[in-house]
Amino acid sequence: MDVELRGITKRFGPVVANDAINLHIRAGEVLGLLGENGAGKSTMMNILSGLYTPDEGEILIDGKSVTFEDPGDGIAAGIGMVHQHFMLVPVFTVAENVVLGVEPTGRFDYLDLKTARKQVREINDRYGLEVDPDALIESLPVGIQQRVEILKVLFRSADVIILDEPTAVLTPQEVEDFFEIVRSLRDAGKAIVFITHKLHEILEISDRISVLRHGRITGEGDPAKLTTETLAEMMVGRPVSFAVDKAAPKAGAPMLTVSDLCLLDEHDDFALDHVSLQVRSGEVVGIAGVQGNGQTELVEALTGLTRPATGTILFDGQDVTRSSVRERHRMGMAHVPEDRLRSGMIASFSVAENMVLNSYYDPTYGRGLEIDWPKAQTTAARYCIDFDVRTPSVFLPAGHLSGGNQQKMVVARELERETKLVIASQPTRGLDVGSIEYIHERLIEARDEGDGVLIVSSELDEIMGLSDRILVMFEGRIVAEFDATNGPVDRNAVGLAMAGASE
Ligand SMILES: Nc1ncnc2c1ncn2[C@@H]1O[C@H](COP(=O)(O)OP(=O)(O)OP(=O)(O)O)[C@@H](O)[C@H]1O
Ligand SMILES: [Mg+2]
The missing domain is CATH 3.40.50.300 (P-loop containing nucleotide triphosphate hydrolases)
Structure with a gap:
């Protein structure tokens, strides 16, 4: 399958997250996608998978223009995405998670878990995933949970597999095993989009690399001819130490x-x-x-x-x-937790609220029984500038920040204090x-x-x-x-x- 993004633009209020993007994704190839935090990588892939609708531009599959109303349309067209933050149900088994939403049913519409387990085993064997269909998600290490996410998209017959920072939470050994799986998917003719911030990884796994900056594709290259230094400079526009x-x-x-x-x-x-x-x-x-x-x-x-x-x-x-x-x-005592979404922030709260999440009771923000919001907002704005948290305003729900900017927000809150x-x-x-x-x-x-x-x-x-x-x-x-x-x-x-x- 051959996918082309043509002139894709996506705005969120004043932010142009994707700006007239052209990109080609080919079967049997790993396309590495690189770019600064907030460059627009996840947005672009959310558009390709049908989660977001673009404001302008079109998606072509094998030369034909398609429109996705929701991720269901994306899946039906063969596009599957493993998100930056996992979306599994912890108390369900692997098989139950894999079939969630597309459950095979037997006579009288009963959930046919037996068939589901069998299908999960087949996919397991074909791509060397080695996941026990009956294990509970919450009992599995993250490396295996991630394979369940991949099982999910394969179960839905995806030909294009988007992996948004799949290695961020893996151990080096898990990364090696994971690369084996990615290669076997590619060799089976799948098109893979691989997003990561780890430069040596992108050089190792990609057949082709595209660099995104401020919502635009600013560079493309052959991993054989690039180094981590040149990649870093392409990405942030200056040499990085x-x-x-x-x-x-x-x-x-x-x-x-x-x-x-x-x-x-x-x-x-x-x-x-x-x-x-x-x-x-x-x-x-x-x-x-x-x-x-x-x-x-x-x-x-x-x-x-x-x-x-x-x-x-x-x-x-x-x-x-x-x-x-x-x-x-x-x-x-400052604490930057290992899992920002679980214990570092509240996604539905604004950036300003998150910045004072553990100090709102401090007398500097206190005004009788109320919080001095103007002060909290000014403080938050200063933190954002210092730590380069890229957001159009401190009123944005923190969950709408890009993954890396959420992380910077949490670190800023913890380090800016005395x-x-x-x-x-x-x-x-x-x-x-x-x-x-x-x-x-x-x-x-x-x-x-x-x-x-x-x-x-x-x-x-x-x-x-x-x-x-x-x-x-x-x-x-x-x-x-x-x-x-x-x-x-x-x-x-x-x-x-x-x-x-x-x-
Ligand atoms: N739902 C949304 N509402 C408002 N703004 C959004 C939303 N989703 C993304 N954005 C904005 O779009 C821009 C691009 O974000 P995106 O998540 O695509 O970046 P990214 O390249 O994936 O970054 P990271 O490496 O940090 O994950 C950011 O400025 C972000 O705040
Ligand atoms: Mg992202």
């Missing part, structure tokens, strides 16, 4: 002291197994590890979202083990290379102003670039520590510890 620029740390008094923290999971296994660590004022401590080794639980315990079974947490000399989230926040300790989980998830550079600068700035900074990231490059000290988590424990203050740490050694080699 991938290395974090920082001076030696001036570490001071302990800001966070964690002793012997234990937490049990639902099977009574240790999610946190006697974790002790310290973050001093003026230093960045990075926690490396494959996702799912206790990092999430550790951050939840440190920020007050869960109570540990045993152990103590001292923050700035005070025992906060039993303190509420708000108390810790008031004492100057803080003493920054706990940031996957701080640059979904950000373009230019924004990553800026967020890294700000984190180092927080350190240089005397904050303790704790970074949790599954991006080893990010950990290596930012940290003065690296701790490795494996199966709920801190299994290794590396000092980065006297020269770079051995990347291999960190990788080995992440894989549990020191066990």
Whole structure:
């Protein structure tokens, strides 16, 4: 199948999200799509899949003009999209999720789950997906959940498969497995559109690359002739530094002291197994590890979202083990959560409301019993400018921001305040290379102003670039520590510890 976008324009109020876009998508090819946060990638793909209607322009399938009223039309025409944020029902099984909306029915209109399971198995085998049709979604790791999203579009016989930042939440091993699946889909003649902010990924998986800027296609290229540097410049219009620029740390008094923290999971296994660590004022401590080794639980315990079974947490000399989230926040703890949509923001609230989401009770916004909205809005506007959150106004519902701009909004809210300790989980998830550079600068700035900074990231490059000290988590424990203050740490050694080699 051959798809062409011709002169596609889409406006949201004053924002021209797509500006006369021409794009060709071909069967048996992976088209890599690259562009800054807010460049219009998701919008363009939402138009192609029938979720949005364009204001101008047309879509041609095999040379014939088509109009999509809704995603149902897109699917009927063979176009399937896996969205930037998953859309699965957690309490349903894989098979139930896959057939949702197009359930095969037997006699008397009963849901025929047996046929559904069989069909799911067939697709599984054909493309090497290896997903258990009877598993509950909520019990599956994200990497597998993502394959369920792919199963869904394949079940609907899609010939064009749009993948919007599919690797943002995957571990490096999951990415490798995922690439195998993408290649097998391509070799089976599917047309794939692959959106990512990770430049080495786009170079590895694409047959062709298109770059989007401010709603326009500004560059096209052959991955064999491009480098990460040239791509970055094509994308943001200036050279980007991938290395974090920082001076030696001036570490001071302990800001966070964690002793012997234990937490049990639902099977009574240790999610946190006697974790002790310290973050001093003026230093960045990075926690490396494959996702799912206790990092999430550790951050939840440190920020007050869960109570540990045993152990103590001292923050700035005070025992906060039993303190509420708000108390810790008031004492100057910033928290960038790993999942912005689940725990960092409220999509239906405006950008301004989100910017004061955890400080509206602060006397600076208080006016008797009411919130001083003009003040909150002015503050929000300033945060947006500082962090380059691209939005037409602070009144826009935050859910309408592009994915990366939502992330920048959350980071801005947490870092703009007076803080003493920054706990940031996957701080640059979904950000373009230019924004990553800026967020890294700000984190180092927080350190240089005397904050303790704790970074949790599954991006080893990010950990290596930012940290003065690296701790490795494996199966709920801190299994290794590396000092980065006297020269770079051995990347291999960190990788080995992440894989549990020191066990
Ligand atoms: N439903 C909407 N209402 C208002 N504005 C919107 C809506 N959807 C998208 N936009 C705006 O359109 C522009 C493009 O957004 P889009 O989501 O397409 O960007 P993107 O390239 O996918 O970015 P990211 O890399 O951050 O995901 C942004 O300015 C965004 O705020
Ligand atoms: Mg997007």
